[in-house]
Amino acid sequence: QVSLKLGCGNLKLPVLTQRKNFAPLALSWMSPSSAAGFEGVSDRSDLQDFSVCSSDSFWAAVARQRLSWIRPFHTVQDCDLSQGRIRWFEGGKLNVSVNCLDRHVHTCPERVAVIWERDEPKSEVKLSYRQLLEMTCRLGNLLRRRGVKKGDCVTIYMPPCPLAVASMLACARIGAAHNVVFAGFSADALAERIRDAQSSTVITVNQGVRGGKVIELKKTVDAAIQSCPTVQQVFVAMRTENPVVMTAKDVAMEEEMAKEDTVCEPAGMDSEDTLFLLYTSGSTGKPKGLVHTQAGYLLYAALTHRYVFSYHDGDVFSCVADIGWITGHSYSVYGPLANGGTTVLFESTPIYPDPGRYWEMVQRLKINQFYGAPTAIRLLLKYGDKWVHKYDRSTLKTLGSVGEPINTEAWEWYHRVVGQGRCPVVDTWWQTETGGICIAPRPADPDAEIVPGMAMRPFFGIKPVLMDTEGKVVTSNDTSGALCIAQPWPGMARTIHNDPQRFTETYCQPYPGYFFTGDGAYRSKEGYYQITGRLDDVINVSGHRIGTAEIEDVLCSAVAESAVIGFSHSIKGQGIYAFVVLKKSIDVQEADVTRQINDMASKKIAKYACPDYIQFAQRLPKTRSGKIMRRVLRKVVDSELEGLGDLSTLDDPEVVQEIIQGHHDLL
Numbered sequence: 034q035v036s037l038k039l040g041c042g043n044l045k046l047p048v049l050t051q052r053k054n055f056a057p058l059a060l061s062w063m064s065p066s067s068a069a070g071f072e073g074v075s076d077r078s079d080l081q082d083f084s085v086c087s088s089d090s091f092w093a094a095v096a097r098q099r100l101s102w103i104r105p106f107h108t109v110q111d112c113d114l115s116q117g118r119i120r121w122f123e124g125g126k127l128n129v130s131v132n133c134l135d136r137h138v139h140t141c142p143e144r145v146a147v148i149w150e151r152d153e154p155k156s157e158v159k160l161s162y163r164q165l166l167e168m169t170c171r172l173g174n175l176l177r178r179r180g181v182k183k184g185d186c187v188t189i190y191m192p193p194c195p196l197a198v199a200s201m202l203a204c205a206r207i208g209a210a211h212n213v214v215f216a217g218f219s220a221d222a223l224a225e226r227i228r229d230a231q232s233s234t235v236i237t238v239n240q241g242v243r244g245g246k247v248i249e250l251k252k253t254v255d256a257a258i259q260s261c262p263t264v265q266q267v268f269v270a271m272r273t274e275n276p277v278v279m280t281a282k283d284v285a286m287e288e289e290m291a292k293e294d295t296v297c298e299p300a301g302m303d304s305e306d307t308l309f310l311l312y313t314s315g316s317t318g319k320p321k322g323l324v325h326t327q328a329g330y331l332l333y334a335a336l337t338h339r340y341v342f343s344y345h346d347g348d349v350f351s352c353v354a355d356i357g358w359i360t361g362h363s364y365s366v367y368g369p370l371a372n373g374g375t376t377v378l379f380e381s382t383p384i385y386p387d388p389g390r391y392w393e394m395v396q397r398l399k400i401n402q403f404y405g406a407p408t409a410i411r412l413l414l415k416y417g418d419k420w421v422h423k424y425d426r427s428t429l430k431t432l433g434s435v436g437e438p439i440n441t442e443a444w445e446w447y448h449r450v451v452g453q454g455r456c457p458v459v460d461t462w463w464q465t466e467t468g469g470i471c472i473a474p475r476p477a478d479p480d481a482e483i484v485p486g487m488a489m490r491p492f493f494g495i496k497p498v499l500m501d502t503e504g505k506v507v508t509s510n511d512t513s514g515a516l517c518i519a520q521p522w523p524g525m526a527r528t529i530h531n532d533p534q535r536f537t538e539t540y541c542q543p544y545p546g547y548f549f550t551g552d553g554a555y556r557s558k559e560g561y562y563q564i565t566g567r568l569d570d571v572i573n574v575s576g577h578r579i580g581t582a583e584i585e586d587v588l589c590s591a592v593a594e595s596a597v598i599g600f601s602h603s604i605k606g607q608g609i610y611a612f613v614v615l616k617k618s619i620d621v622q623e624a625d626v627t628r629q630i631n632d633m634a635s636k637k638i639a640k641y642a643c644p645d646y647i648q649f650a651q652r653l654p655k656t657r658s659g660k661i662m663r664r665v666l667r668k669v670v671d672s673e674l675e676g677l678g679d680l681s682t683l684d685d686p687e688v689v690q691e692i693i694q695g696h697h698d699l700l
């Protein structure tokens with residue numbers, strides 16, 4: 034018996050080899066230069082061209098080579114971006130968990146699949162592919178026994194841990210979709226996502242532990258499901274030793290899993306069946322549940338993981354994002370596991386117990402690729418080089434950055450201090466919508482030039498285009514525009530759950546025939562891309578996307594009127610600045626309203642949604658038709674008073690002076 038200590042919940046895993054053979058596939062690494070015999074392709078740059086110009090041939094070959102199919106696909110793709118129709122590998126059947134687990138258990142059962150870097154330093158837990166498969170199978174059987182069926186959607190509200198990964202894969206095994214909700218979200222935000230996904234099953238832990246603090250996750254689930262009539266059962270795993278009150282709906286997860294068989298028949302899934310929903314913020318108040326499907330998503334996550342980071346067999350890969358975000362899905366779970374890799378799940382924070390945490394972990398776990406967010410790099414930079422120098426980072430080969438633009442100072446520190454000037458820094462641009470990395474310095478050539486702070490080059494099969502204000506494609510270089518992608522790729526989201534029309538309107542209609550990303554970009558003289566930021570009302574706080582309308586929705590009950598904008602913040606990238614107008618009728622103190630706003634933002638959304646500044650104003654600048662002129666507010670906050678622009682449509686230009694004065698008083 035292997036005793037696997039998962040926090041407190043002890044799960045005994047009998048040492049068994051799998052009894053059934055689920056169509057193993059020897060994973061042959063395609064060498065891009067030999068390029069699987071693509072016609073006319075002799076080097077990596079040819080391969081890039083081929084992948085875009087002969088996209089169907091490229092993706093068909095890669096899909097056959099990289100994925101293990103139960104039944105081969107008959108159609109590579111059937112897409113029409115102008116209609117919002119996106120389908121890949123139709124006719125094909127496969128199981129994602131088999132691709133991530135079983136086939137590696139056949140070739141290397143004892144290879145470490147997951148290293149769980151727990152919040153408590155130096156207490157990591159390692160699981161082999163065999164152990165992770167057994168855990169997944171037990172959970173798959175348990176879910177099945179408790180009535181979860183193919184096509185259901187299970188909500189997972191857990192911090193990064195092996196049981197969270199097993200939960201995702203167990204859903205995939207039995208054909209249920211998962212909906213992972215970031216465990217920092219409030220009960221209200223969780224409830225909204227459970228309701229929209231119509232989940233009847235939720236998986237959580239008794240308590241989370243982060244930065245030495247205990248977080249009451251089960252209590253949050255209890256509060257959330259009060260307003261979720263669909264929820265019938267809650268699986269509770271034990272992360273700490275503290276017992277929690279169990280209700281009639283609750284299932285003690287480890288105890289029940291221990292009763293299950295370690296073999297679980299995988300469901301044969303169609304390529305286009307849903308693999309997961311993941312909610313993200315848009316420019317309206319309502320988060321959107323983006324839908325990702327089986328084959329195309331997995332293939333794209335695997336291929337990008339392999340090539341962008343130059344991941345090789347035996348490397349230890351560490352993506353420190355939470356599994357509640359797309360980065361955690363694609364690069365902590367699906368990409369590395371599909372490639373038979375070893376992935377680190379990071380439960381802690383960059384400064385717990387001290388600002389050396391990442392690098393001490395790199396030394397102890399011998400990490401080869403480290404993938405993190407600019408906000409953390411900027412924070413660590415402020416603590417100084419000594420925290421980095423203390424630890425041996427000689428195992429590091431590639432450093433990655435994701436989630437927001439990385440400024441040159443942070444890029445150079447990451448490169449020079451963390452990577453000792455010898456590890457390439459790959460700034461990777463992508464989104465929840467794109468499923469995997471779309472623009473990054475080194476998809477094709479591992480020795481290609483990298484310009485600091487630039488995402489640089491499109492990945493295989495990706496054709497970025499910039500659009501001008503008239504909606505025409507900009508063909509020249511050294512210009513900026515709205516970033517679109519000209520042809521479909523397998524990893525892209527298929528639709529928005531419950532709202533296909535919003536998908537088409539948001540992504541497909543602004544530039545018909547193209548996928549609109551919502552970001553602006555600059556293309557340099559050399560043809561390299563740099564992302565300049567969102568073009569819509571979405572702001573990016575420490576790499577967390579949040580719609581200004583979402584925050585305004587929360588504020589509206591406390592104040593008469595509000596306008597929320599993003600501003601440049603030295604650590605967080607962007608901060609939240611709220612202009613509010615108090616209700617006239619009641620006598621309230623500004624300090625009370627401030628407290629109320631912060632309470633509500635963290636209660637209704639999450640802590641990171643609390644404004645950094647709240648400016649109380651008598652009124653807001655509006656057009657004569659009553660629209661708030663956010664452009665003016667942004668300029669005031671950015672101290673660009675010369676560039677206020679045309680104020681002739683303002684209802685009362687006086688108001689601008691009041692706003693400027695109020696801003697000065699606040700700072």
Ligand code: 6R9
Pocket residue numbers: 313358359360434435436437438439460461462463464465466488550551552564565566567573576577578
């Ligand atoms: C993966 C992820 C997506 C938005 C995206 C953009 C910003 C992400 C970036 C970047 C500049 C990068 N973004 N990576 N901006 N450089 N390397 O973060 O997904 O949470 O959906 O956010 O984040 O604005 O549109 P998601």
